[in-house]
Amino acid sequence: MLKNYIKIAYRNLLKNKVYSLINIFGLGVGIACCFLIFNFVQKELSYDTYHANYDRIYRVIHGNTEGDNTIEGKSYDDFWVWGNAPVGPALQNDFPEVDKVVRFSGRADILFMLEEVPYQETGVLFMDSTAFDVFSWKLIHGDPKTVLDAPYKVVLTESTAMKYFGETDVVGRTLDGSASPGRSDAGLYTVSGVMEDVPENSHFDFNLLLSFETFSTNRPFILESWGYVDTYTYLLMDKNTDFEAFQAKLPSFVERVRALDDDIGNYDIAVEKMEDFYLRSEAQRQPGTVGSLPNIYIFSMIGLFILVIAIINFMNLSTARSLERAKEVGIRKSIGADRSSLIYQFLGESGMIVSLAGIVAVLLVALALPIMNDLTGKTFIFNEMLNTKTIPLFIIGLMIVGLLAGSYPALALSSFKPVSILKGVSKTDSKGVALRKGLVVFQFALSISLIVGTLVVYNQMTHLLDRDMGFTDEQMLLIEYNYDFQVNSIMEPIRDRLEDVSGVKNVAFSRSVPGSYFPNAGTGIVNAEGEFVYKDQAIFQVGMDFIEQYDLEMVAGRSYSRDILSDTTQAIVVNEALARQYGYANPADMLGKRFEQWGKEGEVIGIVKDFNFVSLHNEIEPLSLPYEPFASRYVSIKVETENLQETITEVEDIWSEMVPHRPFLYSFLDEDFNNQYEADFRFRKIFTSFSVLAILIACLGLLGLATYTAEQRTKEIGIRKVLGANVASLIAMLSWDFVKLVLIALALAIPVSWWAMDSWLQGFAYRTNISIWIFPLAGILALSVAVFTISFQSLKAALVNPVKSLKSE
Template sequence: MYKNYLKVAYRNLIKKKSYSLINIFGLALGIACCVLIFMFVHDELSYDTYHVNKDRIYRVTHGESSKDGKTGPFWVWGNAPVGPALKSDFPEIDKVVQFSGRADILLSNGDKLYQEDGVFFMDSTAFDVFSWKVLRGDPKTALADPYSIVLTETTAKKYFGDEDPVGKTLKGSESSGRSAAGDYTVTAVMEDVPANSHFRFNALLSLNTFRKSRPEIFNEWGYVDMYTYFLVNDQFNEAAFKSKIPDFIKRNIQYPDSRYTIAIEPLKNAYLGTDADRQPGETGSMSNIYVFSVIGVFILAIAMINFMNLSTARSLERSKEVGIRKSVGADRRNLISQFLGESLLIVCLSTVVALVIVVTALPYMTDFIGKEFAIEGFVTWQNISFFVAVMSVVGLIAGSYPALVLSGFNPVMILKGISRSQAGGANMRKGLVVFQFSLSIALIAGTIVVYDQMSLLLNKDLGFDKEQMLIVDYNYDGAVNNKSQALKTELEKNPSIVSVAFTRSVPGGYYPHAYTQIEAPDGEMKGQGQPIFQVGMDFVTHFGLELVAGRTYSKEYPSDSSKALVLNESAARQYGYTDPKQIVGKKFDQWGRAGVVIGVVKDFNFTSLHRTIEPLTLPFEPYACRYMCIKVKSAGMRETINAIGEVWKQLAPHRPYLYSFLDDDFERQYKSDLMFRRLFTTFACLAIFIACLGLLGLATYTAQQRTKEIGIRKVLGADVRHIVALLSADFMKLVLIAVAIATPVAWYAMNQWLQGFAYRMEIHPTVFILAGLIALSIAVFTISFQSIKSALMNPVKSLRSE
């Protein structure tokens, strides 16, 4: 019997090749999309799970409590003394590991000279807490001595090739005031940090190097330049630990009126579950995980509905087979098992095709979203078992409806040539189409919102010039800062260069915070912690910042070098001045500099549009600068870049010429948003395509049912246009119902997604009108294909049996 079922299934697949191809490919595409989305979600959820003690690792976040008792926002980047204090006060903490903010340094071995942009000063306990595999050297002592360095495998090959680097030295330069200059002994080589780590690096320097050069900051609770992680033992209770934090703060913080506090965060939340600022690396978005998971379920559901509709569309062709089988003794259970078996066979074939699609698409997926996926990493017994279970359920669900419909045919009516489907079945199919297109319209609306929001981010006036702005990174090199005026003078001789300025920070990049006191309206000195951009003389005019009060720095005022301060409007409001002109002339005290405020610039977006504009000061400190910013003309860009390189080789031959464009650097903040847009749009389009296959199936089914009706209408004089309108009208009603259902759902979902942006678009009704029109157009095109084919059919053929 089962052999017969297999033969019949095979013959049916071969008999209707086009239907079989659409059925198998449509379901395969849905399964492939679901698998690819699963791989993406699995990768996002796998961050930091490779650490053996992942469930026992926590980190400290730093914040301030307000007068009403609320706390936040929190930073991960904080002071150094908190680590030893926690270890001393809490016996449930086994190990503490601290590391500095990222330290980009110039490393060299002979003529091999590179600026490493992923380096941290790290505690010797790093390998006790984190599970990084050391290939050569002793992990216990690798970071113990000052001027020790641990290289990743890739970095080691870059400097030493295939030689064993342990025991050899690399020369290091200064790094952001951390006194990193000196000869570093390579004490260990470790495997490259896994890609699914919330922070990654190319090399680790001993934290004792930093401690030796600047011991004072390791006792200053107000100095910010350290990340603190710790490993707890079995006696650790998170709730009890948190309840002890206020007493811990009181014991250790002696500053009057201090609102400083800390919180703790488990490592498992570091990538997807954190709201803290100043992360040591990248973070993901749990809301994006939910969105893609829902899209994956939508696509699989649409593919299953598509399979049901296409199978049902062919049911009339197999009605006589069902009638004969029933007449010779087959009961409904046998027929259901036959058709469910055929369904599972198609699912198996679709799964094979889906896996081929996945393997083929993976390299493109890597380029598409910037993540490298290796299918071997997902081939585990757990994943295989889960996949087989899901595919079995898909086969049973997708085949259940066609099986029940086909097995329910009345054999007497079938063999008499009467084959009417029940109204309930027709309503079920219509409901499935409404469901399909509700999902499709929601995805279309979501795509429009995502595109409009990203256009807002990329095209909004940020309040500063970022076009044709070349940024040369020399990493705080004192020799370059000493030659800054010579570089500026020489470069500005080039007619293709508009202006040159120097700064420690650029919009979209790193910036420090400083405790700043400014005279308030009542005459008292009011202190606040806030971002600062340490800048050179021409920063304000070079970046096109608008002055709203006072003046900017000028060579005509020698005192500007130490006794002047420029800030933005938000900073003026922070200190109590609604009119920025009122703060000009007020006293300030910041990081050892004291004087008066000389100017206020209009607020500009120096961070991504996920955040509102913060108070910002722009102290004049040319010797603290890191970047040379060059505004160039668009014509002859390549020649200009080469000319700048020649000047750089003459005046700063000891450093590599590293440049980038500010607009590219700034937009890099939206890397995850752009990836989200690409993935969302791609999978939305695939879902709509699969839904159209389902609509084609139902249109085919309806046209088959009304073949004789169409023939009679043509004999009585109906033209093609009227018949197409007749066949399309019901489907258009279904799509309009789908628009009504999808609109509130899509509005709510996308409004929630937009909450992650400080600057966001308004969702206008036109978004849903446009989504509905697009869906309607797609539906009309899909239905018209079958409707026109039916309308053009020769009525003689359809009426021959009458």
């Protein structure tokens, strides 16, 4: 019997080649998309799980709270991961639950010289010697207990060791970091270890580790300063730690800390679990990239939508063609087959189709991996995706899909009454027709929702790129030189030489530029009530020409002037948000008010209009722009658009002449600033790509149904043509039934898609509104695709010779 079932299933596949191909390919694409999205989601959820101590690793987040000092009610988006150095040892001293502490600095760049060749190394961290006790990074060479236990020791990643030395067995070799005199971390570093590259699914990464002893030896005051921010602190907790009980003890710890230092005000801390670092942390100043949990939910839903749409196609085509199998069912029942055996037969047939679709899916996954890697910016390897864990899940998934896709057709076919069928009495099951229409409405509602989502995402990203940020970023060439003392000591001669280049308009120096790293500073200013108060805010240390260079608009007062000597030591310019922070509704009222900041005193001389110096995910923060050119890290060069490459070459020649010890590292500000939106652009690409696939799969099913409907109405079409119906009216008749379903789907999709995309837009401080035109446009696009899909088959049916049509029965 089983052999007979397989033979019949095989014959039906060959007999109905078009429908078989639609079912197999449609399901194959749906399964492949779902599998790819599943792997993407798994990779996002797997961040940091490679650490053996994953469940025991926590980190400290720092902030300032007003009034009640309890965990409940804290706004974690006001907290920073970046904080002070002494908090870790203090926690370890006060709480036996804290097993080990590992601290590391904010990301640094260091200039190394190797065989007279300069390398500006990025991704450098100063890290405690306990790093390899807490984190599960694998050392290829070196002792994990001693690799970071003394000043000027360095651990290289495997790829960094290959870059510098061409091999990994390099313990004892040296890297000369003394090429930047004046920096506290300059010196000769000895390679003490080489480790494997940091796994891709890590919430922060690096190219090399320098010992925290180097950091603390050169700046020992940091270890005791509760108000100096330049350290990340991670904790390895005891295995039996009660996290809630530990949290409950923190307020009393914070009170003791506040008593030690009056200057830290309402300083507060909380702790986060490692499972929250990548996807759930709302704290600012992360040590690396973070993911988006809402995006994970969205991608998961898209994967499910695509699979559901493919399953609906299968069910629709199977039930629509059920009458063609009616006589077979009648004969089988008349010779003794019971309903259960027929159900098993048809479920087996659907299982065969799903198995073939699974093979197609595997082939499509293998072909699509390079595209998937490009879309997501992550590395997916076929052999790693199909492993002992995923293969059983894939097989179970196919079985579930086969059961879902084949259940209704099997139940519908097995319910036919043999007496009626063998007498030739057969009529369309109204319940089956209603179900098919309902499924078409459902899958097109999903498709329209995806079209709306795609339009909203594109609209928001266009809004980000087109928004006036409040500063000039076009044709702004940046040279990054990492605070080099030698460069800052000759910045005026460098500026003069660069401004002599014909393609250069003007030049300015600064520590930060929009979109780059910037520190925060405690600043005391007389507020609107006449009180001298300290508040914390972002700080851009700038040279004399920075404000003019970036076309920042002065809303009150003036910028710095070379003609006023006191501007270099006793003046400060701030933004409107900072004026509001101190209670000034009218920025001009802040002019002349006394300030103190990092040892400098004087008065406020100007207020610039607010500009977006961070991404549009965030509101504009209070910002001060003190004159401090010797803290600079960047040269900003405004260049002409004509002969740009020649200008860059001339600039490089001047740089190489005046700064021979440092490589010429340049970029353009607009590109650097937009890199903040890389994750958003990737989201757009992934969302759009899978949305298009979902719509194509829906249309594939619609094509199959349209073809079958046209076949069923062959005789009707012939009679109508004999009675004078023209081709256009026949196409309209055949298409209208499907167009009505798409219109119903549009009505259902509007509220759902509006709610979903409005929730997504909440992640942007500056967001576009969901325009009403998006919904009719989505409907028009869906209708156009549906009509195009149907019209070809409708046209083919309408053009058939009526004589042939009337002979068809």
